[in-house]
Amino acid sequence: MSDIGFEFDILIKGERTQAFDVFTAANPDWQYRYGKNGGFLAEPPQLIADKPDASSFLAVHVDAYAAQLSALRALGHGHGVRIAVYFDSATTTDLSLGLKPSTMALVSAFGYEVEFCLYPSTEHADN
Numbered sequence: 001m002s003d004i005g006f007e008f009d010i011l012i013k014g015e016r017t018q019a020f021d022v023f024t025a026a027n028p029d030w031q032y033r034y035g036k037n038g039g040f041l042a043e044p045p046q047l048i049a050d051k052p053d054a055s056s057f058l059a060v061h062v063d064a065y066a067a068q069l070s071a072l073r074a075l076g077h078g079h080g081v082r083i084a085v086y087f088d089s090a091t092t093t094d095l096s097l098g099l100k101p102s103t104m105a106l107v108s109a110f111g112y113e114v115e116f117c118l119y120p121s122t123e124h125a126d127n
Contacts, residue, residue, distance in 0.1 A: 003091045006054060007084040008061040010042040010069070010112075014076025023071060030068075040076060044068065053098025054083060054116070062106050069110045080113045089120035 015038045023042075024032050031043040044065050049056035058081070062069065073079060087095060097116065107114050 003088040004052065004095070005086040006057040007046060007086070008044065008057070009082040009084070010044075010072060011078075011080040011082055012040045012042075012072060012076040013078035014038055014040070016040065017075065019075050023068075023075070027068060042068075042072065051098070053096070054085065055098045055100045055103040058083060058114070059103050059106065062103075062110070066110070069112065073111050079111055080115055081107055082115050082117060084117045084119060086119045087121065 016034050020034075020040055024030070027042075027044070029045055033041045035041070044061070047057075047060050047064055049060045062081075085097065095118075104114060
């Protein structure tokens with residue numbers, strides 16, 4: 001599992017409004033991007049989980065950013081949490097994210113969907 005890394009992002013569909021600008025001003029340590037056709041991506045500071053699996057990583061972020069998740073829920077529509085999973089395809093033979101139903105339920109309780117994006121490393125000559 002040491003060859004696996006994660007990234008936590010929040011995705012919201014909808015047009016940019018003043019409410020988004022208020023949120024960004026209140027959370028200056030986050031990174032933000034707006035889509036060309038609407039949509040909002042918020043990336044909070046990435047935290048380190050006590051275990052190297054997706055379930056622990058997701059839970060620590062949801063717990064730490066619960067207030068922000070609640071505030072963003074009132075904005076836009078189509079709320080989602082995206083977990084990017086980076087792994088070394090040359091050394092990772094058994095990819096297990098360690099997901100638990102309780103973790104998925106925690107995210108759902110906030111009204112968010114969860115999506116996972118897998119990014120295998122392509123920096124190896126044998127790929």
